Amino acid sequence: MAHTLSTLAYLVASVLFILALRGLSHPETSRRGNLYGMVGMGLAIVATLAQPGMGGGGLALILAGIVLGGGIGTALANRIQMTALPQLVAAFHSLVGLAAVFVAAAAFYNPESFGIGVPGDIKAGSLVEMSLGLAIGAITFSGSLIAFAKLQALMSGAPITFRGQHWLNLALGILLLVLVIAFVATGSGVLFWVIALLALGLGFLLIIPIGGADMPVVVSMLNSYSGWAAAGIGFTVGNLLLIVTGALVGASGAILSYIMCKGMNRSIVNVLLGGFGSDPAAAQAAGGGGPARPVKAGSPEDAAYLMKNAGKIIIVPGYGMAVAQAQQVLREMADLLKKEGVEVSYAIHPVAGRMPGHMNVLLAEANVPYDEVHELEEINPEFAEADVAYVIGANDVTNPAAKTDKSSAIYGMPILDVERAKTVFFVKRGMSSGYAGVENELFFRDNTMMLFGDAKKVTQQIVQALQK
């Protein structure tokens, strides 16, 4: 009876989780969706605590863990700056991975709790599932730690590559597989931890060659892994809710990775093998290497004057805006322009920023209404009618070489057609090329004006000029 009840509760929780994801199809329903998720999680926890045999010291320990973890989680979530969101998400992914490792360990040392055997004599099928959950969990943990370190700038965002890297990873992967087979055959505790260590090393090696601007793919992928880890543990302990939820999260992360790859016109394999744009010689060659070409540099006052008299302006934010924390002052600029009767909208490239949807959250934080923010396909036709494209902290995603230059590293990548606007402003700190190491032809065009400086400072100066 108790078992039927808890199974029913798990079923309801699964449905609530599906509704939570569904709610995110529109900003209007999204808050309700998040609420569904919370209710589903609450239900799952209560149903599990109500299982027979639960009580005494174990229960106290569980509640202590929930209070301790919940307190830390809530504090982190409330204090984090929105610009630091990608690293927070990466850190959270690492915790799911580590939790999966610990649950696998608990199931290994105390299989009776889950009805999968007794210590030393666990069913072979369960051992397979356990080692999968363990390995995926460990890879998620160490991979997310590296992603976190790169996003938090604890280590360089540049790809770390060395000779034979992919062969080493392949060899480690095969070794992991062999160890899993040996573990299933022997049920050895030593092998359990060897698998864990090897998977940790593999997660580390898989992420170090991937560069900073590819982080949206990495973060999505680790999101997906955390789901597969949960599903693996679900199979181990024979829990439907874990399996369903793990599958939902795994699929979700996989879709996001796919969308991010499509946004760069690269295959997932290409991103994972990493080292993109890491060859300085090639970058120089791509840049022409000839004498410096003249560019038109303008002052914030010039820009303010031009924008005030424009009819339609499209703002293109990129990672540079996030780094400079320029979103607030950017919105002030837009407000002043709107007062002058200018139509202002925002264009977001799918891979702008360091995680999927990064720019949208930052603009929302600055109180930019979401109906002024548009996706690439939606807004591209409008650039032809725009008087000004204000590109702030973005580069590669506007580079027309992606359409014309077959030899370019970014050829085929969908870009925002800022070149069609009557005037293009680039707010940039210098003339350096973008992440892909490709020079942007647009900088040298007659209708382009470079506004050199920090994104926030330049925009602030424009705001001051507009206020005069």
Added chain:
Amino acid sequence: MNATDLANQASATAERALALAAQARQMAEAAAPAIAHGAAAAEPFLLLLTIFLLACFVGYHVVWNVTPALHSPLMGVTNAISSVIVVGAILATGLGDSWAAKAFGFLAVTLASVNIFGGFMVTRRMLAMFKKKG
């Protein structure tokens, strides 16, 4: 060919059929326990696998409709719900009777709780910022 031959042939065929039937029955009886055993062992896993694959499809279809503007909140929510692994952690802590299981369970409960609360809260913060014009 006369009637006696025909009758003899028929009876011989019938006898052979009977013997075959008996043999088949014997084989079936011998196989039954093995089949029943195999089905019992394979069924739970197949059932779980079926559910898993169906859930993958549901996830695929639901997430495909998520608007790109909400991709960050989507990660927040999926991160929070993937911490449903807390269910396994609670079972390990509450039902386990070795110190190792309890210790690992406790650590897992704590880590998953950081995620559950952190994930839902940070998503709430993000979503609260998305406002319409006017």
